Amino acid sequence: MAQRTVLVVLFDGVQSLDVTGPVEVFAGAESHTPGSYRIRTASLDGGPVRTSSGLTLVPDGALTDPADDPHTLLVPGGAGTREADARMVDRLRALAPCAERLVSVCTGAILLAAAGLLDGHRATTHWAYCDKLARDHPAVEVDPDPIYVRDRRVSTSAGVTSGIDLALALVEEDLGREVALRVARHLVVFLRRPGNQAQFSAQLAAQTAHREPLRDVQQWITEHPAGDLSVEALAGRAALSPRHFARAFRAETGTTPGRYVDRVRLEHARRLLEDTGDGVEEISRASGYGTAEAMRRAFVRTLGTSPAEYRRRFRPAHATS
Structure with missing residues (x-):
């Protein structure tokens, strides 16, 4: 050698x-x-x-x-x-x-x-x-x-x-x-953070909200990607009206609630595709997309590739769930 x-x-x-x-x-x-x-x-x-x-x-x-x-x-x-x-x-x-x-x-x-x-x-x-x-x-x-x-x-x-x-x-x-x-x-580091992994997670890419109720909502979104993440439901968690919540969330994080949710769900799905052997249908439900087709559309729109192709390219062949 x-x-x-x-x-x-x-x-x-x-x-x-x-x-x-x-x-x-x-x-x-x-x-x-x-x-x-x-x-x-x-x-x-x-x-x-x-x-x-x-x-x-x-x-x-x-x-x-x-x-x-x-x-x-x-x-x-x-x-x-x-x-x-x-x-x-x-x-x-x-x-x-x-x-x-x-x-x-x-x-x-x-x-x-x-x-x-x-x-x-x-x-x-x-x-x-x-x-x-x-x-x-x-x-x-x-x-x-x-x-x-x-x-x-x-x-x-x-x-x-x-x-x-x-x-x-x-x-x-x-x-x-x-x-x-x-x-x-x-x-004591991960062997494989794929090169395509974003420099920022969804939480880092968005600003952290100043007010505690909005920070709590951000954290809840990250921990519950498959939950009800509609503006109405999130506003209820923050004890704000939907209109006030949407305006305050954007002012304090630099993005809309919907875009933040989209990024969290995509990030969660990518991680499951890379690190588990779960099926696409199962991952789509766990990530809040509901159906494999909805997840496929989100991947193609944002990453220019399907979930199956993404997994083929970025998950090691020997990986196990």
């Missing part, structure tokens, strides 16, 4: 978790399968860097080191990516042809894009910087929703912990699921 060099780029203002999360995954894989990975860190001149949280990281060497031709070139994010250093961009551009995989965590995608390495690729980054990435680099197809995106040899991930998810996916590709599972267990 050929050893794969993972070269992690360091710079002042790097986000420490963007570095240490993936590094711990690859290091864990190396401990389970000796000889699988060689991990190196490098800054432009080989000197120490100060992270965005104030920690100091000492790299193994400089990015100009000829020994650094990497299999996987990993660029973390952080405040230091906001204004792309011209020397860093040039060095990434020079290193890229040597690498089989280009990987970014969080706003590391901004550096890859500045080097022209994301042109013609689908990519993501932290939700707060997706608009900037799309605006500054129109040749990049920016998808703001998934926690990570893999497009040919280029893999990009959203904020912080999604770098761990992406690194686990890469280890699974290289060494198999069993090794990735051992690493995930050691790190």
Whole structure:
């Protein structure tokens, strides 16, 4: 088995978790399968860097080191990516042809894009910087929703912990699921959060209501997707008139009750399709759709695919209920 060099780029203002999360995954894989990975860190001149949280990281060497031709070139994010250093961009551009995989965590995608390495690729980054990435680099197809995106040899991930998810996916590709599972267990994380999983849950995507009755209603919706979630029923729970409830809910959460319910139900159905062996009919009832056809229409409208196709693509073949 050929050893794969993972070269992690360091710079002042790097986000420490963007570095240490993936590094711990690859290091864990190396401990389970000796000889699988060689991990190196490098800054432009080989000197120490100060992270965005104030920690100091000492790299193994400089990015100009000829020994650094990497299999996987990993660029973390952080405040230091906001204004792309011209020397860093040039060095990434020079290193890229040597690498089989280009990987970014969080706003590391901004550096890859500045080097022209994301042109013609689908990519993501932290939700707060997706608009900037799309605006500054129109040749990049920016998808703001998934926690990570893999497009040919280029893999990009959203904020912080999604770098761990992406690194686990890469280890699974290289060494198999069993090794990735051992690493995930050691790190006490889920092995598989699918890349298509949204950066936000329904609760996070909407603002949390200020008033306690509305917050309680939000929580009740999440816990009872198959319940009566009509505006009238929800308003009754909040002890408000339907009209007052709908107006207050939108003002405090940024979305309508109906849209919030739709997102919660879709999220619940996706989770059951990914993690259980329950039939589509059963899942449609448990998620509040009532019928498989109603759920199919919701999936096609929102995700562009049917529930059956969604399960085929995103649920492991070995998964059990």
